[in-house]
Amino acid sequence: MKLKRILVAALVIAVALSGAVAQTVLKLAEIHPQGYPTELADEEFARLVNLYTNGKFKLDIYPGGQISGDEKVVIEQVKIGAIQIARVSSGALGSFNAQLNVFSLPYLFDSADHMWNFLLSPYGDKMLADLAPSGFVGLCWYDGGARSFYANYPLNSIADLKGHKFRVMPNNLLVKMVEAMGASAVPMGAGQVFSAVQTGVIDGAENNAPSLISFNHYQVAKYYMLDEHLRLPEVLFMNKAAWDRLSATDQAAFRKAAKETIAFQRAKWDAYVIEATKKIVAEGEIIVPVPDKTPFKNAVKQLVATESPAFAETIKAIDAARPKK
Numbered sequence: 152m153k154l155k156r157i158l159v160a161a162l163v164i165a166v167a168l169s170g171a172v173a174q175t176v177l178k179l180a181e182i183h184p185q186g187y188p189t190e191l192a193d194e195e196f197a198r199l200v201n202l203y204t205n206g207k208f209k210l211d212i213y214p215g216g217q218i219s220g221d222e223k224v225v226i227e228q229v230k231i232g233a234i235q236i237a238r239v240s241s242g243a244l245g246s247f248n249a250q251l252n253v254f255s256l257p258y259l260f261d262s263a264d265h266m267w268n269f270l271l272s273p274y275g276d277k278m279l280a281d282l283a284p285s286g287f288v289g290l291c292w293y294d295g296g297a298r299s300f301y302a303n304y305p306l307n308s309i310a311d312l313k314g315h316k317f318r319v320m321p322n323n324l325l326v327k328m329v330e331a332m333g334a335s336a337v338p339m340g341a342g343q344v345f346s347a348v349q350t351g352v353i354d355g356a357e358n359n360a361p362s363l364i365s366f367n368h369y370q371v372a373k374y375y376m377l378d379e380h381l382r383l384p385e386v387l388f389m390n391k392a393a394w395d396r397l398s399a400t401d402q403a404a405f406r407k408a409a410k411e412t413i414a415f416q417r418a419k420w421d422a423y424v425i426e427a428t429k430k431i432v433a434e435g436e437i438i439v440p441v442p443d444k445t446p447f448k449n450a451v452k453q454l455v456a457t458e459s460p461a462f463a464e465t466i467k468a469i470d471a472a473r474p475k476k
């Protein structure tokens with residue numbers, strides 16, 4: 152009996168020493184560089200997954216658009232399972248999962264609080280679950296702030312967009328949005344924008360302040376008009392087949408890890424928006440506030456009316472999530 156116990160103990164020690172517990176390595180793609188709020192959240196997610204699965208899973212993060220500077224390509228890679236996990240914009244993912252296009256309706260949310268009330272509601276969870284038919288498992292939402300136009304020529308009002316070319320993420324609704332505002336839309340990956348502005352293929356793009364830094368766009372587009380037409384949540388998601396291979400216990404560990412990174416990312420986000428804004432101003436960016444967004448809202452009114460019925464149920468839930476005044 153005693154000998155058996157000693158043998159068992161020796162075996163346990165041998166296994167521990169040889170590191171024989173099989174470790175699965177999963178790849179996670181991120182377009183932003185190290186230190187960007189979503190990238191920090193990816194790292195935190197990787198740390199927690201490793202912790203909660205007792206080292207069974209290791210996530211290798213590929214930041215800075217190493218997989219591709221075009222999220223459409225990244226999403227295709229996740230779809231076929233070559234990459235198992237990615238953090239992308241819901242604007243890009245909407246081309247693969249139409250329900251997400253609701254977020255591409257301009258001026259959908261009144262504020263970040265409104266958006267988060269919705270994203271953290273059961274309906275926000277349902278939207279993540281509804282990625283399944285597209286071959287994905289939604290893990291959690293992150294903050295992507297508000298997006299505004301920037302250009303290599305002065306922008307002061309909506310009239311200044313007219314006749315100019317602006318890059319959008321490859322998504323039809325975003326093309327229609329830019330056209331409704333009087334400009335021409337040129338869909339392309341974020342990684343192509345810098346040289347496209349430099350060579351005059353486009354005159355500008357639209358994004359949040361942190362992205363002007365992470366993609367260096369502030370260097371070629373010095374005018375930033377804060378019309379805040381979109382709040383596109385960021386999404387952390389996984390290839391469904393890879394997810395289905397996880398045990399129920401490991402799935403629960405992944406879910407717990409993802410959930411715990413949300414507050415972490417939001418805090419990093421809020422701090423970085425302030426820092427990024429200061430930095431672009433210091434670099435000579437001319438930031439034009441837009442206190443009255445009515446002309447922008449009026450320009451997209453018809454588009455929103457035409458597109459909204461396809462998202463009627465979701466919009467009802469979004470309206471219900473509006474913070475009480």
Ligand code: BDP
Pocket residue numbers: 182222238239240243295320340341357358359362385
């Ligand atoms: C940024 C998102 C990033 C997108 C990028 C874009 O964080 O995921 O790739 O916009 O415009 O805000 O393509």
